[in-house]
Amino acid sequence: MFSRKIEEVNPGELSEMLEDGGKGSYTIIDVREPAEYYGDMGHIRDSLHIPLMELKDSLDKLRNENKKLVFVCNSGERSYYACSFLKDQGIENVVNLRGGMIQWHLSGLDVEYD
Numbered sequence: 001m002f003s004r005k006i007e008e009v010n011p012g013e014l015s016e017m018l019e020d021g022g023k024g025s026y027t028i029i030d031v032r033e034p035a036e037y038y039g040d041m042g043h044i045r046d047s048l049h050i051p052l053m054e055l056k057d058s059l060d061k062l063r064n065e066n067k068k069l070v071f072v073c074n075s076g077e078r079s080y081y082a083c084s085f086l087k088d089q090g091i092e093n094v095v096n097l098r099g100g101m102i103q104w105h106l107s108g109l110d111v112e113y114d
Contacts, residue, residue, distance in 0.1 A: 006080055006083045006084060006087070006094070006095075006096050007083075007094070007095045007096070008076075008080075008095065008096045008097070008098040009070065009095055009096075009097060009098065010097075010098050010099065010103065010107075011097065011098075011099065011103050011104040011106075011107040011109055012107055012109075014026075014028075014070060014097060015107070015109050024067070025067055025068060026067055026068045026069075026070050026095075027048060027065060027067045027068070027069050027070065028044050028046065028047040028048065028070045028072060028097075029047065029048045029049075029050050029062075029069055029070065029071050029072065029082075030043050030044065030047045030048070030049050030050070030071075030072045030073070031050060031051060031052040031055065031071055031072070031073050031078050031079055031082045032049075032051065032052075032072075032073050032074055032078070032101075033051055034049070034051065036074060036101075037049050037051075038113070038114075041074065041101045041102075041105065041111070042101075042111030042112055042113045043072075043101070043111060043112055043113075044072060044101075044104065044109075044111065044112070045110065045111070045112050047072065052073070052078050052081070052082055055082055055085065055086075059086075059089055059091075062086065062091055063089075063090075063091055065093070066093075067093070068093050068094075068095055069086070069091070069093055069094045069095065070095045070096075070097055071083050071094060071095065071096055071097065072097045072100055072101060072104075073097075073100045073101070074100045074101050074102060075099065075100045075101075075102055076096060076097060076098050076099050076100040076103070077100075079096050079097060079100060080096045082094075082096075083095070083096045
């Protein structure tokens with residue numbers, strides 16, 4: 001099996017990219033289940049919620065996205081898998097949030113709970 005490198009960012013780097021006017025350059029996609037996205041950990045402001053199991057149904061939409069797609073989950077494992085899956089589908093503009101929401105919280109960064 002051919003393994004391709006997945007680009008990763010840590011929470012601090014992503015926060016800086018978003019603060020530096022990068023909101024127009026990135027789409028944050030949270031692949032957690034609804035109970036996680038709306039639960040105790042919250043989610044990153046302006047993130048798009050597409051649970052991992054629904055990712056395949058969103059391929060056309062993601063394929064047409066011109067921004068970098070930053071994938072988030074709880075620990076960084078499901079989002080890494082999402083990035084790998086999308087690369088296999090020919091979608092190259094993917095980035096994984098290393099450490100996921102756990103690391104985002106440990107970094108003291110803001111979340112939403114709506």
